[in-house]
Amino acid sequence: MSDKPDVWQGTLALMVLRTLETMGPQHGYGLARRIEQISGDLLALNYGTLYPALLKLEQEGYIRSQWGSSENNRRAKFYELTKAGQRRLRKAAGEWKQTTEILARFLDDPSEA
Amino acid sequence: MNKLRAFWIRLINTLRRAPSEDFADELEAHVAMDAERGIRYGLSPEEARRQALIRFGGIAQAHDAYAGRQGLPWLESVLRDVQYSVQSLVRNRLVTAVAILSIGLGVGSNTTIFSIVSRFVLRPAPVGDPGTLLSLHIMHDGDRCCNQFPWPVFSDLREQATEFSDVAAYFDLIPASVSGGSEPERVWGQGVTPNFFGVAQLRMVMGAGFSDSEERAPVVVLSERLWKRRFNSDKGMIGKTVILSGHPFTVSGVAPAAFHSIDQIINAEFWIPLGMTPELAAGLPPRDSREFHWLSVIGRVRSGLRRKDVAAELGTIADRLAASYPATDRGNHFVFEQAGSLPPFARSAVLLFLSALSIVVLLLLGIAGFNVANLLFAQAIHRQREMAVRLALGATRGRLVRLVLLESLLLGLGGGTLGVLLSLWSTGALSSLRLPAPVPLNLQVSIDGRTLAYTFLLSVLCGLLLGMAPAWTASRPRIAYSLKQETGFAATGGRFVARNLMVIAQVAMAVVLLALTGLFLRSLESASEINIGFRTRGLLLLSVDPRLNGYSPSKISAFLGQLRERAAALPGVDAAVCSDVPFLTGGNRSDGFTILGKAAKDDPSVLADLYMVTPGYFAALGMPGLAGNDFRQGTASGPPVAVINKAFADRLFSGTDPIGRRIEGGGRTYQIIGVVGNAKSRTLGEDTRPILYRSLDQSIADDPSMMGYTLIVHTPSNPAGIAQALRRAVYQLDPTMAVYNLETMDEHVRTAYVLPRVAAMLFGIFGGIGLVLATVGLYGVMTFAVARRTREIGIRMAMGARPAAVLRLVLRRGMALTFTALALGLPAAWVIAKLSSSFLYGIKPHDAVTFTLVPAMLALVALNAAWIPARRAASINPTQALRME
Numbered sequence: 001m002s003d004k005p006d007v008w009q010g011t012l013a014l015m016v017l018r019t020l021e022t023m024g025p026q027h028g029y030g031l032a033r034r035i036e037q038i039s040g041d042l043l044a045l046n047y048g049t050l051y052p053a054l055l056k057l058e059q060e061g062y063i064r065s066q067w068g069s070s071e072n073n074r075r076a077k078f079y080e081l082t083k084a085g086q087r088r089l090r091k092a093a094g095e096w097k098q099t100t101e102i103l104a105r106f107l108d109d110p111s112e113a
Numbered sequence: 114m115n116k117l118r119a120f121w122i123r124l125i126n127t128l129r130r131a132p133s134e135d136f137a138d139e140l141e142a143h144v145a146m147d148a149e150r151g152i153r154y155g156l157s158p159e160e161a162r163r164q165a166l167i168r169f170g171g172i173a174q175a176h177d178a179y180a181g182r183q184g185l186p187w188l189e190s191v192l193r194d195v196q197y198s199v200q201s202l203v204r205n206r207l208v209t210a211v212a213i214l215s216i217g218l219g220v221g222s223n224t225t226i227f228s229i230v231s232r233f234v235l236r237p238a239p240v241g242d243p244g245t246l247l248s249l250h251i252m253h254d255g256d257r258c259c260n261q262f263p264w265p266v267f268s269d270l271r272e273q274a275t276e277f278s279d280v281a282a283y284f285d286l287i288p289a290s291v292s293g294g295s296e297p298e299r300v301w302g303q304g305v306t307p308n309f310f311g312v313a314q315l316r317m318v319m320g321a322g323f324s325d326s327e328e329r330a331p332v333v334v335l336s337e338r339l340w341k342r343r344f345n346s347d348k349g350m351i352g353k354t355v356i357l358s359g360h361p362f363t364v365s366g367v368a369p370a371a372f373h374s375i376d377q378i379i380n381a382e383f384w385i386p387l388g389m390t391p392e393l394a395a396g397l398p399p400r401d402s403r404e405f406h407w408l409s410v411i412g413r414v415r416s417g418l419r420r421k422d423v424a425a426e427l428g429t430i431a432d433r434l435a436a437s438y439p440a441t442d443r444g445n446h447f448v449f450e451q452a453g454s455l456p457p458f459a460r461s462a463v464l465l466f467l468s469a470l471s472i473v474v475l476l477l478l479g480i481a482g483f484n485v486a487n488l489l490f491a492q493a494i495h496r497q498r499e500m501a502v503r504l505a506l507g508a509t510r511g512r513l514v515r516l517v518l519l520e521s522l523l524l525g526l527g528g529g530t531l532g533v534l535l536s537l538w539s540t541g542a543l544s545s546l547r548l549p550a551p552v553p554l555n556l557q558v559s560i561d562g563r564t565l566a567y568t569f570l571l572s573v574l575c576g577l578l579l580g581m582a583p584a585w586t587a588s589r590p591r592i593a594y595s596l597k598q599e600t601g602f603a604a605t606g607g608r609f610v611a612r613n614l615m616v617i618a619q620v621a622m623a624v625v626l627l628a629l630t631g632l633f634l635r636s637l638e639s640a641s642e643i644n645i646g647f648r649t650r651g652l653l654l655l656s657v658d659p660r661l662n663g664y665s666p667s668k669i670s671a672f673l674g675q676l677r678e679r680a681a682a683l684p685g686v687d688a689a690v691c692s693d694v695p696f697l698t699g700g701n702r703s704d705g706f707t708i709l710g711k712a713a714k715d716d717p718s719v720l721a722d723l724y725m726v727t728p729g730y731f732a733a734l735g736m737p738g739l740a741g742n743d744f745r746q747g748t749a750s751g752p753p754v755a756v757i758n759k760a761f762a763d764r765l766f767s768g769t770d771p772i773g774r775r776i777e778g779g780g781r782t783y784q785i786i787g788v789v790g791n792a793k794s795r796t797l798g799e800d801t802r803p804i805l806y807r808s809l810d811q812s813i814a815d816d817p818s819m820m821g822y823t824l825i826v827h828t829p830s831n832p833a834g835i836a837q838a839l840r841r842a843v844y845q846l847d848p849t850m851a852v853y854n855l856e857t858m859d860e861h862v863r864t865a866y867v868l869p870r871v872a873a874m875l876f877g878i879f880g881g882i883g884l885v886l887a888t889v890g891l892y893g894v895m896t897f898a899v900a901r902r903t904r905e906i907g908i909r910m911a912m913g914a915r916p917a918a919v920l921r922l923v924l925r926r927g928m929a930l931t932f933t934a935l936a937l938g939l940p941a942a943w944v945i946a947k948l949s950s951s952f953l954y955g956i957k958p959h960d961a962v963t964f965t966l967v968p969a970m971l972a973l974v975a976l977n978a979a980w981i982p983a984r985r986a987a988s989i990n991p992t993q994a995l996r997m998e
Contacts, residue, residue: 029146047143050174051136052182059119076142084115092744103412
């Protein structure tokens with residue numbers, strides 16, 4: 001197995017939402033590739049967990065899906081951010097930024113910790 | 114919100130069970146796209162696909178995870194179990210039907226009784242914040258609870274009490290006739306202090322209560338029921354004028370339909386300021402008197418205060434009043450309870466009656482429960498093989514227990530549902546009963562939320578308890594034996610002990626149930642043999658209250674005279690007389706009487722019910738004259754005369770001739786002119802009361818009836834046939850006169866029978882159900898026990914036992930159980946019978962007939978139940994018996 005870190009619990013949803021926001025409607029494979037690329041191929045995305053996570057977001061109304069054609073004319077299911085998803089993303093992103101900033105302060109400057 | 118949306122979607126998916134072919138396509142697309150990338154890097158299509166699949170990881174796991182997210186896995190597993198349980202219940206249709214019917218009858222009886230308890234004991238008054246609203250009463254040392262308030266005591270209390278934010282008073286019952294629109298109608302209302310609705314925190318449907326300046330203003334709050342019935346739910350009713358007994362009142366508010374009165378029993382339909390009450394109710398006590406107790410009082414406690422503090426302050430105030438007004442207030446103290454509780458004088462009787470009923474229905478449920486438990490137990494033994502197979506195939510014992518419990522839980526819930534349906538019907542039937550009472554009562558009983566919750570809990574509890582034994586048995590078969598098709602525990606004795614205990618408990622409960630039932634049925638029997646002392650056939654009653662139309666006493670007298678003339682002129686009528694209230698109306702006026710001039714302590718005195726009658730009354734009601742004469746026509750201005758009944762004569766004159774003697778009582782003197790036979794005055798169950806009949810024309814002026822007057826007409830034909838003609842006769846004299854209680858004497862007396870009848874009916878129904886259930890249970894258990902011993906009996910007979918000996922063996926066992934049960938049940942029945950003695954008409958609580966018949970009957974049933982299987986066992990061919998199983 002690879003020694004790449006797994007995706008942390010709860011962050012996958014955020015990554016999916018963010019990716020959909022920047023790229024627009026996207027199919028599952030595209031999302032997976034994109035997330036791996038952005039992480040600089042540092043993350044090992046378990047595809048088996050991606051699809052249940054997408055389903056969960058769809059059930060919660062943050063994204064919606066629709067069958068369409070890929071660039072190679074292959075039939076694929078495309079996911080798209082909803083209004084609720086945008087709100088959700090903004091809120092979650094804000095919280096994460098704050099969390100990471102606080103953690104960064106602790107980790108960057110040992111003299112203050 | 115979003116979580117809820119997701120849950121909802123998953124729930125729907127679970128229930129729909131839609132398979133997700135969609136996802137297979139999506140995965141396929143994913144793998145294909147990944148493979149295309151590989152091909153672009155130069156791999157062969159096969160190799161590219163292989164690598165794509167490897168990169169994806171477990172396809173099957175992904176499917177599982179996806180499916181798990183689509184639906185609700187735990188719910189699916191529960192649903193699967195439920196489905197399986199339902200199948201199993203359907204497979205054993207007969208057992209299921211019997212079980213649900215048994216539990217349904219048991220739970221239904223409990224639901225019905227609990228709905229009564231909930232209505233009369235548990236339900237708080239429909240006021241704002243009922244927890245802090247108290248009803249206050251005065252109790253005099255040594256007297257029975259409780260008395261109402263004189264006005265000055267109320268106003269003293271209102272001024273001095275600091276624990277209450279405010280205190281309000283009301284006068285219980287004011288009759289009034291509402292005219293306008295259709296036929297005039299007599300309705301009842303209450304006179305309240307202006308702060309009444311504020312203290313009660315009653316939220317009006319429309320408009321408002323009274324303001325402090327309206328103490329003597331002609332304003333009225335209507336009940337929503339009256340507003341709907343008489344005024345067509347007129348939205349613009351506020352500010353309009355309604356005529357109550359000829360007086361105009363301006364409508365200021367409409368009170369919610371659920372509010373009948375603070376005590377939840379009297380059915381009031383309008384409220385007027387207390388200061389206006391004398392306009393509608395004559396003869397109210399003077400406000401400045403501390404002697405007349407006529408006002409009911411409620412107080413709103415400041416929130417957060419404890420009952421102890423309230424009691425302490427009321428005690429202080431009572432002491433202070435006793436010191437200031439020793440003549441009237443000494444020995445008085447205040448008692449209180451939460452407003453809307455049962456009235457103190459009725460509480461113990463009602464609670465006792467309801468407890469007796471509750472015991473009966475719980476016993477019923479117990480008997481039904483043991484029946485079903487037996488049934489399930491027997492079934493569990495038969496299902497051991499099935500369970501053993503499941504265990505052998507790897508099911509855990511926990512899962513088996515869960516399955517069996519789920520089955521019995523479903524049985525419990527099924528029975529509960531049936532029970533609710535049954536009690537919907539029974540409470541409807543109970544609510545339609547009319548009670549004999551002179552005032553309008555609201556005794557509506559329905560299934561409320563509290564009752565439903567109780568029923569649900571009872572059903573669940575029942576289901577779980579019933580499932581316990583079978584679950585234990587089912588989950589512990591001896592696999593090896595069971596698979597070989599032998600019953601795993603045919604020989605073990607422990608379970609038979611449990612079954613024996615169940616039989617004993619069941620029969621003991623049946624003894625108690627049947628003894629109580631028997632007593633109440635005997636009581637009804639004796640009630641129907643009561644000699645009421647007057648005839649009921651051919652009589653028609655009609656009541657009017659001309660006082661409500663502003664008639665003076667002399668005008669009332671004239672009106673009633675004309676009415677009698679018109680009624681007597683109707684075809685087929687041979688007598689028309691008047692009285693104030695008819696017999697058996699529940700309550701009546703009474704006064705103490707002594708022989709004139711002999712009012713000393715040792716002289717005989719008698720407390721007698723008072724009736725006003727017109728000449729011919731006794732003949733019309735078929736009451737025998739024993740001595741002297743009836744009243745004569747046209748004696749209104751002569752000296753007051755009276756006719757007494759035999760009980761009165763016996764009590765006061767003990768054997769000497771009372772005719773011509775003078776008596777005094779209630780501030781008046783009467784000369785006795787006649788003696789008539791006894792009659793039941795207030796209720797059927799009463800001991801014979803002394804009665805004094807006085808001339809209506811002589812008494813109406815200085816002592817008018819508060820309850821109106823009743824015309825009694827006799828016809829040899831069907832009295833119901835002249836009802837409309839009689840009603841028309843009233844309207845011809847005065848079209849605004851409200852007519853009420855138009856009924857035949859047969860109907861009237863039947864109403865009086867309602868209490869013993871209802872009690873006997875309830876006990877009869879419950880007892881009957883109990884007997885059937887107990888009989889079925891006994892047969893079942895005995896048959897089953899013998900069937901289990903077939904092999905043993907076969908061996909005994911093969912060894913040379915004679916059929917008679919086998920018969921004895923089986924019978925002895927059955928009877929031993931029965932007699933143990935009787936020995937336990939009879940003393941319990943004895944005690945409970947003693948407690949319920951106050952409801953028994955003319956029957957001693959330890960009625961010999963009941964206490965001989967019930968055990969004998971049960972012993973007979975048990976003997977029968979043991980006899981049939983015993984006979985079968987004795988006729989067994991030993992070789993066949995040994996080959997069985």
